[in-house]
Amino acid sequence: MSLPREQLKRTLSGRKRFDRLSYLVFLSSTSVGIVVLCTLLIDVLINGIGWLNWDFLTNYPSRRPANAGIKSAFFGTIWMITLTAPIAFVLGVGTAIYLEEYAKKNWFTRFIQVNISNLAGVPSIVFGILGLTLFVRGMGLGRSILAGAFTMALLILPIIVVASQEALKSIPQELRHASYALGGTKWQTIRRIVLPAALPGILTGNILALSRAIGETAPLIMIGALTFVAFTPSSPLDQFTVMPIQIFNWISRPQEDFQYVAAAGIIVLLAMLLTMNALAIYLRNKFQHKF
Amino acid sequence: MVSVRSELKAMSHSPNKKVISQSVREQIKANRSNSFKIGRVTEWVVPKLLLVCASLSILVTFGIIYTLLKETVTFFGQVSIIEFVTGTQWTPLFQPQRFGVLPLVAGSVLVALIASIVAIPIGLASAIFLSEYAPDRVRRVIKPILEVLAGVPTIVYGFFALSFVTPLLRVFIPDLGLFNALSAGIVVGIMIIPMVASLSEDAMTAVPRSIREGAYALGATRLEVALKVVVPAAFSGIIASFVLAISRAIGETMIVTIAAGAMPNFTFNPVEPVQTLTAYIVQVSLGDTPFGSIEYYTIYAVGMTLFVLTFVMNMIASWLSRRFKEDY
Numbered sequence: 001m002s003l004p005r006e007q008l009k010r011t012l013s014g015r016k017r018f019d020r021l022s023y024l025v026f027l028s029s030t031s032v033g034i035v036v037l038c039t040l041l042i043d044v045l046i047n048g049i050g051w052l053n054w055d056f057l058t059n060y061p062s063r064r065p066a067n068a069g070i071k072s073a074f075f076g077t078i079w080m081i082t083l084t085a086p087i088a089f090v091l092g093v094g095t096a097i098y099l100e101e102y103a104k105k106n107w108f109t110r111f112i113q114v115n116i117s118n119l120a121g122v123p124s125i126v127f128g129i130l131g132l133t134l135f136v137r138g139m140g141l142g143r144s145i146l147a148g149a150f151t152m153a154l155l156i157l158p159i160i161v162v163a164s165q166e167a168l169k170s171i172p173q174e175l176r177h178a179s180y181a182l183g184g185t186k187w188q189t190i191r192r193i194v195l196p197a198a199l200p201g202i203l204t205g206n207i208l209a210l211s212r213a214i215g216e217t218a219p220l221i222m223i224g225a226l227t228f229v230a231f232t233p234s235s236p237l238d239q240f241t242v243m244p245i246q247i248f249n250w251i252s253r254p255q256e257d258f259q260y261v262a263a264a265g266i267i268v269l270l271a272m273l274l275t276m277n278a279l280a281i282y283l284r285n286k287f288q289h290k291f
Numbered sequence: 292m293v294s295v296r297s298e299l300k301a302m303s304h305s306p307n308k309k310v311i312s313q314s315v316r317e318q319i320k321a322n323r324s325n326s327f328k329i330g331r332v333t334e335w336v337v338p339k340l341l342l343v344c345a346s347l348s349i350l351v352t353f354g355i356i357y358t359l360l361k362e363t364v365t366f367f368g369q370v371s372i373i374e375f376v377t378g379t380q381w382t383p384l385f386q387p388q389r390f391g392v393l394p395l396v397a398g399s400v401l402v403a404l405i406a407s408i409v410a411i412p413i414g415l416a417s418a419i420f421l422s423e424y425a426p427d428r429v430r431r432v433i434k435p436i437l438e439v440l441a442g443v444p445t446i447v448y449g450f451f452a453l454s455f456v457t458p459l460l461r462v463f464i465p466d467l468g469l470f471n472a473l474s475a476g477i478v479v480g481i482m483i484i485p486m487v488a489s490l491s492e493d494a495m496t497a498v499p500r501s502i503r504e505g506a507y508a509l510g511a512t513r514l515e516v517a518l519k520v521v522v523p524a525a526f527s528g529i530i531a532s533f534v535l536a537i538s539r540a541i542g543e544t545m546i547v548t549i550a551a552g553a554m555p556n557f558t559f560n561p562v563e564p565v566q567t568l569t570a571y572i573v574q575v576s577l578g579d580t581p582f583g584s585i586e587y588y589t590i591y592a593v594g595m596t597l598f599v600l601t602f603v604m605n606m607i608a609s610w611l612s613r614r615f616k617e618d619y
Contacts, residue, residue: 019512026424029416030433033484037440043455044447094344102338103345114609116348121535121605122598123542125569126355129594132576133358154351161348185330187337208442215444218544218569222576244446244545251450251549259454266447277442281435 044270048263056264060230061246065257070265073246075232076145076225077214077272080242083149084156084213089206091153092160096202099161100168101190120158127155128222136223143224146236151219156209163205167198200287207280211273217244243269359598362591369585375592381555381571383589384578390589392596394555398472398565399600402547403540405476405561406483410540411533414487418529421488422495423517434489441485449549452478457550464562470552473561479546483536490535494528494612495521531611538604542597544569568597 059069095116103109131151141147171194179189195202220242229241243265250262367375370390378391417437421430456474461467467474498521506520522529552564553574566574572590580586 015512015515019514022514022517023424026416026420029413030420030425030488032413033417033440033481033488034433034436036481037436037443039455040443040447040451043451047454091344091347094341095348098338098341098345102341112345112349115352117609118602118605119348119352121538121542121601121608122355123544123569123601125542125544125572126359126594126598128576129572129590130351130355130358133362134354137582157348157351185334187334188330211442215442215446217444217446218548218573221573224576244444247446247450248545248549251446251453262450263454266450269444270447273442273444277439 041270044263044266047260048265048267051260051264052267056261057268061249065255065261068250068258068261070243070246070268072229072232073241073243073265074268076229076240077242079145079233079236079240080148080152081210081214083145083236084152085206085210087149087153088156088160088209088213092157092206092209093164093202095157095161096164096168097190097195100165101186101194116158116161120162124155124216125218125222127151128219130154131219131223142237143226143239144237145233145240147223148220148225148240148242149236151223152213152216155216155219156213159209159212160206163209164198164202167201167205168194170201171197200283204280204284207276207283211276211280214242214273214276215244215269217242217248220245221248243272355598359591359595362588363595366585366588366592369588370592379557381566383586384575388585390592392568392593394557395566395568395571395593396596396600397557397559398547398551398555399541399567399569399597401472401559401561401565402476402479402543402551402567403537405473406480406540407533407537409477409480410483410487410536414484414532414536415491415529417484417488418491418495419517419522422492423513423521437485437488440481441489443482445482445543445545446549448478448482449546452546452550467562468552468564470550470554470564471562472551472565475547475549475551476561478550479540479543482543482546483539486536486539487532490532491525491529494525494532497528498524527611527614531608534604534608534611538601538608541567541604542569542601544573548573568593568600572597 055067056069057074058071059067060072061070062068095112099109099112103112128151131147131154135141135147135150136143139147141150175193175197176189179193184192225245226239226241229239233240247262247265247269250258250265375390375392377393378389379393380389380391381394382389421433425433452474453469456478457467457469457471460471460474460477464473502520502524503516506516511519547567548570551567551570553566553570554564555566555571556563558565571593575586575590
């Protein structure tokens, strides 16, 4: 009787040792991501911080690294985002409201739903090809901010739809029933009760989607955003460049100094993205209520 | 009613005459008839408008397929489809022009392979840690950090590959070129770690507690519960996350454009420069390829190849995760 117990004890201590070891293995794997993130930030900061000054922010791009600046790319990004945001918001939130509030459960609804999750998996460069064919050539918009904004809006549409759907789903049915009980119609209920309650979630999703759009490079290269723009755009039909493309242009140059300029550009880009992410988190925390 | 109204009329000197002059029911009626028409039109129009929004996503898909298909057909009018699928040389921008897409596919697959060697073990281990080991407090800190990692623009990763990873690799492989599949693949792998981790974690969190507790009751350690119970139970969801991440790696553009080089190389040697499907499309659109030339149509043929490849993988992934969901 005592023998199996002895054996069990021995194997048990072995298994327990394995268990403790595995904890360390899994913990260190998880920290790889965090370590890399820190390395990346430090690498960019070391390379770029020396080149980041007021001149860099207010100069146009230049052939000489010392004079190169990010002004036209910065304004191009702002222009593009201000055009992309309303287009993507209306289409994305509209789709989500339809799917969550109006759509019956039939094959067509399922088809839209499957289609949206598929669109989310389409490589961004393919959206670039679509934008080039449809907006730049087909609709004759040329290599304009508007063509870029349309392309970007389609690219981030799936993200916005899914996030808005989640936000709408989290609004409990009781709220809707209360509104109906007071005689509200369907649209009145949605507009006055459901949407205000879901708005923080919807906005959070939109901001995250837009921050994705700010970082995207490939589709805009496809539709032909320029890499050397020495002016700030003044209308949606102007040609333009954006920060990731400007950075790409600097990275691809052979002169070593442009690598530092690129790093400085990356610092500006990351600062912008972190601000937007912080805003999204702030919104989520401030307006998050439990029903 | 009439007598009430006449009474009220008598009180018409009262300052708030309007409020008193109607009963609540009448007020509702009056309001209704005023806004009834507009209201009814709105109730009818709004769903239709929203349906139009929702249908747009389908139009986008059809738009993508239509544009790719149309121009690809034009391309195959001039290049034999057999040469495209089986050829091992890709030189559309030089003479003599060769249109075998295999070098680009090999480049994409090689980069995706290196990326999955990096991302799958680390991502899965992170998922196991987050779902089985980490206390809630730790998870709440680590998850947002991983989300930030996923939100870093790929252009930044490209810079990181070139300025940090390649020099680091050169310490171990001295004759490594500036552009190579290895550092591009490693960095793409880092990019998809958060995706593997969070999707696998979702799948593992969905495994019911009772199954875990059954295993603990039989005397299993935490490691045994994780590897022998939870991972097998969530297996199809975990595999789906791998497939989705690899599909993302194949579609990734800027990292490989910057760090992998621009050499359509039919090779699986990771230290050599390669060109991927996506990087080729960028290369063509950066140059001044004349509209309507055969070089111009290559981007549609390559884009179609990329679309089909990633589409099939996404379908497999969604099929796998659906199968997993039906189990519980």
